[in-house]
Amino acid sequence: MANVGQTEARPARPAADRVVLPRWLRAAGQTHGAVIALLLLVLFNAIFTTNYLAWSTLRVNLDQVATIVIVGIGMTLVIATGGIDLSVGALMAIAGSLAPLIFDSDWGPLDRPWVGIPLAIVLPILLTGFLGLFNGFLVTYFRIQPIIATLVLYLGGRGIAKALSDGILLDFNNPSFEYLGKGRPLGIPVQVILMAILLLIAAWMMRSTVFGRYILATGGNEPAARLAGVPVSRVKLAVYAISGLLAGLAGLIWAARISAADPYRAGEFMELDAIAAAAVGGTALTGGRATIIGTLLGAVIIQQVRFTLISHNVSDGTTRIVIAAAIILAVLIQRQREQ
């Protein structure tokens, strides 16, 4: 399975009876199923969808995929340790609901925009990061299975968001904050830039840092990793915290884009989109094998399937069925390649 986190150069040694491809080509080849699927989707749309190749269409597509990818990065790290994080959608709602309480507050220094806006970004992210740490705490110290541990905030998190916003959809009008979801420096959406930066950092981290290697060792064989001195509990705490931080950021982007705090709809089904992106991209749900770039590919594919169907007026129900079928197909293809 592709491990784009491991793309260091290595000399290709020709074997006696087969041609050894250069490593970059093999890495691409390992995800080729996903790449081909994406190319087919693009080709189909280029021919049959009006205005598909327009810059504005591309921007809309990137716009929509950015939050999935940002959450998907954290999800990929968690899955790489052999865990899963169901709480990300609820954490997005919490971050989105907390932010307007801060920048709309008349209390003391918060009233000043240069204090209120940065705090409205930093504090919600810190809070969701802290809640991610709580997930990690349940998983490591209480040894609760990740799916159950994160189910706690999946269910409870939206309750917190509703309490924060008094259970109503809260519209706001704050151009400075909304820049996070609507800003277009150099014509590129802010969240796309954030996504790109986070992707680069995460891919580099997986490849080159001790922490990145510890993540894969923990997911690959936890008892062995512990006996080799890997601080597995700290590694797990860290990935859940990172997943929480990234979910918080995605929640702020989501709120900024629609100019509202919506405790019900913000980040709805995001956990499933993020897991699907990772799975389609080639990250093994059993842990130990993960690819950040694959998650990007996976997210783009799922988004493109959705876009294609919607722009051809296929009903929402059918769209979901098609996406489900695409996920099964992608996972089956990867299974084949593994054997």
Added chain:
Amino acid sequence: MTDGERDLLLRMDGICKSFPGVVALDNAWLRVGRGEVHCLVGQNGAGKSTLMKILNGAYRKDRGTITFDGREVDFHKPHEAQEAGISTIYQEINLVPYRSVAENIFMGREPRRFGLINWPRMNREASQVLSRLGIQIDVRQPLMKLNVALQQMVAIARAVSFQAKLVIMDEPTSSLAEHEVATLFEVIRGLKAQGVSVIYISHRLDELHQIGDRITIMRDGQTIEERPLSEISKLEIVAKMLGRELDVVQQAGATGFRKRAAHTDGEPLLEVKHLRRGRVLQDASVSARPGEIVGLAGLLGSGRTEVARAIFGADPVDDGEIRINGQRARFRSPADAIRAGIGFCTEDRKSEGIIPYLSVRENLTLAALPTLARNGIVDRARQREIVDRYVRLLGIKAASAEQKIRELSGGNQQKVLLARWLCLNPKLLLLDEPTRGIDVGAKAEIQKLIDDLADAGLGVLMISSEIEELLEGSDRITVMRDGKTVAEFERDEIDQRALLTAMAHGASAEQAEA
């Protein structure tokens, strides 16, 4: 079975099988008579496992014919082989630990009544199957409550209950202690008396003559030799497996250890006194000086592994003390022990050693990563330098340092795991069954390496189930039984009989089976 024309149950001829880039089997053949215990030996990679997987339907052959019980067969799925009467018992026991003994025996074909499982009948029949093997246990208890030996018996009972005509046993004794092996042999003789044939794969050469009728030796994907065991010596078997001249093997001795000068002087590097932890450790004491190889002997469940885990900080300790260089040590995690200069090669490579999907390079440097990094970023150049050095030093055979470790043979995996510790320049090495389940050649190399390490001043605590390894390799042997240290011998004052007596005394057969 007659001398000239045997009554053959199984005949495999001209079997060929290739995997991408490797020829695993090249015209291999195998003939097994009815009611015969047929030993199958060869180094790792000789093709034994591939041949067995083709026989039981796990792999498809490229060429060749298989005749079983009078008709030509070609199994596409393991259950087809099972229905035809071929059962396989794997090295790692393939059972479900949380389910009951009876459920494990009848899994997939539980007796039913009105569409529901007929529990009374299933339990009754499970008890019958087991008692035919001479085993009396409560079949309703979960499998995980049994020791490894008994779990193995359950696996055999499952195989037998399929009306097997041929039972394949892949390394059945690798996790059994000596007296448990005796029980297993009783069971095998019982099978034989019922006319069942057994293919017996083992790395323990001592066992072959005890249990086998005939032997097939494989090397490099080919069948080298087939003979009655009464006509071939242990030495000849080793020579055929290795493809070496007999006299060279004779000179080499039974293990790769040489007679080193004993290190009886010097301050103790490791002192463990009166260690206690729950029921598994009741009063364990052991020590080692720099340059000394201390053998830790004991039956399965004697607490040998638990002592090593306690020293390494992998398990908490209730009471007792551990000193390193005279300093009281209290490691809260393996990471602490590693920083103090201790390395621990675990007994079970697969579940506690390798990270299967990571490369040789990453597995080798996993413990050393903190020392290879600056600000958390791995220094790739230094990492590669270290990997290259140890791959060369230990003769690790891999396509490249980037090959996934799970694709390596057992012996090479073990070398990578040893290198994982050696590259940290440890003071003390804890080795739990360092040569278990690896081929004879690699075994001797690793034993030689352990000698060299001790000569270089390392303290080594070597846990082993192999008497020869303990007797030839250790400067001193500490014997454990039921979580307690019961005896200690200097090298000059020990022989096999004394060692076995110390290990076995008091641990009755009923206790081990209960």
